[in-house]
Amino acid sequence: MAAEDLQRTLTDLGLEQYLPNCLHAGFHNFQSLSSITEAELTALGVRLGHRRKLLRRIAREHQWPDNRPLPTSYSELQEHRNSVRRRARANINPESIEENYYALTSPAQSQPQSPSPWSREPSCSSDSSVSNQERSDSTRLQLEDVLRTNSRLFPIAIDEKDSSAKEREKVFRALRGLDNLGIQIPAANNLADQTLESEQLLYDVTPRVPIGGLSRVGSSSEAGAAGGAQQLHTAFEAFLQSFNHFLFFFSECELRQSFNPHEWTSDAGLPIDIYLVLALGAKASGSQVVDLQNEWYRRARLRLLSEDCEENLWLMRVLLLICIFEIDDDIDISCRFLSAATNIGLEHGLDAPELTMNEIEEPARSQWFLLQPQPMGIRDLSDNSRFMNIEQPPLLSVHCRNGRLVQMSIAALSNRLREILNDRGDFANHPSPLLYKAHLQALDSWRTELPVYTCLRTPNVEDSRMISPNASYGQKTAILNVQSLFLGTVCVLLQPALMAVLQDKSSSDETELIPYARRCVLSATILIRVCDEIVESRYPFSASWIAQHFLFNATLVLVADMNRSNSRLEQFVSINERLECIQIAQNMLDQVSSASPQAAIVRLFCRAAGISDTMKV
Known part of the structure; x- marks a missing residue:
């Protein structure tokens, strides 16, 4: 049978x-x-x-x-x-x-x-190795195709159909130099010298200098060499301030130690990632020498085609730098580089749930985008209660609704901050009370409509806490990020007013700036108190990069305001409260990282202001 x-x-x-x-x-x-x-x-x-x-x-x-x-x-x-x-x-x-x-x-x-x-049973054969090899080959082919992507900023198209030895030799020579393809890259010594009028930020560790022309090897002009070093330095600082402080491409301490603009005045042999750092920095600083930043970018792309990659994290970081450089010129090309970087990370297991950011050294955080929400179906997030899933409307739960409100609040504040930074370039040297008033009205109007879920409590005599003791982890996350971003944006807006009052104490024209300087100091004080209260509730402060960034800014605002203690000007906050807030902020920055560059900078500013002896160590 x-x-x-x-x-x-x-x-x-x-x-x-x-x-x-x-x-x-x-x-x-x-x-x-x-x-x-x-x-x-x-x-x-x-x-x-x-x-x-x-x-x-x-x-x-x-x-x-x-x-x-x-x-x-x-x-x-x-x-x-x-x-x-x-x-x-x-x-x-x-x-x-x-x-x-x-x-x-x-x-x-x-x-x-x-x-x-x-077979239903696990296989000990080479099927898995074959699959992994196929995936690796697919990623490698995709990477080779992406690196040869033709764009307006990198106008070099390589025909993959040229298979003869003569054509292969032509392509190989083209990767070393562009003469065989008839494409001429503008020489740096033909570029007109340009002067960049950059804003004088409150927290520049190194003073900014005017931009000169980029000098070449063998130049006998000391002025040209100094101008080239200044230009490299300006682009370098602009990259650190505009990108690195929140994307963690590099360890800032190590990058500053390795950066020597006087030795790098000739840019003929810089590393690939440094080329991209300078190109992005020049772009972020608003440099008018557009051909120079494009030349740095093209040189990096050519070197990337002709040289072997160092290691996976390094390659992912380079691809992401290219993605950001191309993003405002061609979004499709930018997405191709981001996809290639993501695939490399997925292939090497960098998206594993046990791989947390706190366990990774800072320069290795270049795979941060792997931990962001990817298209649905690739990987489940361990905690998505505060993320918005636009593919599953409507918002059926309270957690989803609150997460949506937090995201909308952060997006709205980010737009406000972007407008303020654009306007600061116009009135940094000449503070404008009219612009301050307009921006503050917009910010305060937005705050009145802020969801209760992200609002602070009003302290009173019986209870001085600004955050409810019954707040959940999600609500603390929302309050910390939204309030830090709001109060930090106010500080960024009003920093020029505070500096104008501190620098010119005798001018009668500065009296109308006093209310804005007071608002800046009070916002910085409240921000530090909020962060301290969150940390006291055993919330992991290292989880919020937004709060860390604006806490650092708020601390330097209070350090700068300490100059008022020896003057006859109005004291916005008592000296003891300022010293206490500075000490609290320094301790929080130290807890985030034992080698935090931000905490070290705070100590340097305190020492320069002559208040380090009055603080507890």
Whole structure:
């Protein structure tokens, strides 16, 4: 009866010629045949085409997936074909199927067995290695294609169809120099000297200087060399202030130690990532020498084509730098580089849930974008209660609604901050009370409509806390990020007013700036108090980069305001409260990282202001 079942199945498939061999090998019913392995099929002499038919029937009977052929790719097909040929040439006597069967399935057999790809049991064969190799090859091909992407900023198209030796040699020379393709990169010594009028920020550790022309090797002009060093330095500082402080591309301490603009005045042999740092910095600083930043970018792209990659994290960081440089020129090309960087990270397991940002050194955080919400279906987030899922409206839960409100609040504040930074370039040297008033009215109007979920409590005599003790982890996250961003934006807006009051204490014209300077100091004080209260509730302060950034700014505002203690001007906040807030902020920055550059800068400013002796260590 069981043999009839096997005979009927093989007859339906047109494989009845294999029935005697199956019975002789011990497969007396279809159920036993369902566990057959590749080695057993080889011993039975089943051809590859017939083998596929049989395995498809087995898959359907067990309701296994039937949406792809067997083997799954040409490379796997070739491997199966070669393995079958090798086994067929072994010492197998066709006259004794049973003897061959036991010879192939013996534990002493040196050659590893290759079970069916549809087997339910975990396979010890090379299927996983083949799959990983295919994925690696696919990523490598995608990377090669992306690196040769032609854009307006990198107008070099390489034809992949040129396969002759002559054309390959032409492409190789083109990667070393552009003369064979007829594309001329503007020489830096032909660029007109430009002067960049950059705003004088309150927290510049190194003073900014006017931009001069980029000098070349062998230049005998000291002025030209100084101008080139100044230009490199300005682009370098602009990159750190505009990108690195929140994207964590590099360790700022190590990057500053390695950066020497006097030795790097000739930019002929800079590292690839430094080229991109300078290009992005020049772009962020608003430099009018557009050809110079594009030249740095092109040189980085050419070097990336002709040189071997150092390691995966380095390559991901470089691809992301290119993505940001191209993003406002061609969003499609930018997305291609971001996708390539993401695929490299996914291939090497950098998106694993156990890989947390706190356990990684700062320069290795270049894979930060892997931990951001990706398209649905790639990877589940460990905690998505405060993220908005736009693919599953409406907002069915309170957590989803609150998460949506927090995201909308941060987006609105980010737009306000962007407008303020754009306007600060116009009135940094000449503070404008009219602009201050307009921006503050917009910010205060937005704050009145802020969701209660993200609002602070009004302190009173009985309870001075600004955050409810019953607040959940999610609500603390929302309050910390939204309030830090709001109060920090107010500080950024009003910093020029405070500096104008501190620098010119005798001018009567500065009296109208006093209310704005007071608002700046009070906002900084409240921001530090909010962060301190959050930390006291055992919230991991290191989880919020927004709060860390604006806490650092607020601390320097209070340090700068300490100059008022020796003057007759109005004291916005008492000296003791300012000293206490500065000490609290310094302790929080130290807790985030034992080698925090921000905490070190705060100490330097305190020492310069002469208040380090009055603070507790």
